[in-house]
Amino acid sequence: MQNRISSFPPIIDPSSEILILGSIPGVKSLEKQQYYAHPQNKFWKIICELLNETFTDNYAERIDIIKKNHIAVWDVIDSCERKGSLDSEIRNEEANQIGELLEEYPNIKAIFCNGGKSYKNLQKILGKNFRLPIHILPSTSPLHTISFEKKLEEWKAILEYL
Known part of the structure; x- marks a missing residue:
């Protein structure tokens, strides 16, 4: 059995x-x-670009930037077994309590999934x-190899809710 x-x-x-x-943190993020701690993950660069904020490694x-801009971040998976960081390696997953979170925070007006795995899991959790509104966005992971510009363009969908 793998480590949980x-x-x-x-x-x-x-x-x-x-x-x-997202789905669940990768190896670098867990460390x-x-x-989104992997240096090649574009999440923070995209967020700073979208919000006209100065990019920071701090x-x-x-966290202050996303909170100031009314953005929350979480994962659909609470725990799982996984070798490495690939979503395709996820086994025996248990879901986070997304429904309960949304009840506790009624100001949430839209959900954005960072990649396909989080979207598929969210549909299982919440139903179709x-x-x-639930939007699927291209994964910010370096494993999803479309260009930064293309990812950024699709992530601009967030701006219509801010």
Whole structure:
């Protein structure tokens, strides 16, 4: 049996209006205990670009940027077994309590999935006819090899909810 890994707590507060969901942290993120910590992952670069914020490597400042802009971040998977960082290697997963989170934070008005795995899992958790708009965005992972510009263009969908 593989080692079981666990997600982080959500980054969210009562003013959050958008929820961005990944699948589960990769190896680098687990090592650093930070969302999207792999240096090649474009999540933080895309977020800073979208929000006209100065890019920073300081994790506390990154958290401040998303909170200030009413964005929450979490993962659809609470825990699983996985070798490496590939979503395709995820086994025996247990879901996070997304429905309960949304009840606790009623200001959330849209959900954005960072990649296909989070979208598929979210549909299993919430069902297909959920009350909030759910958008699938290209994964910010370096394993998803479309250009930064193409990813950024699709991620601009977030701006219509801010």
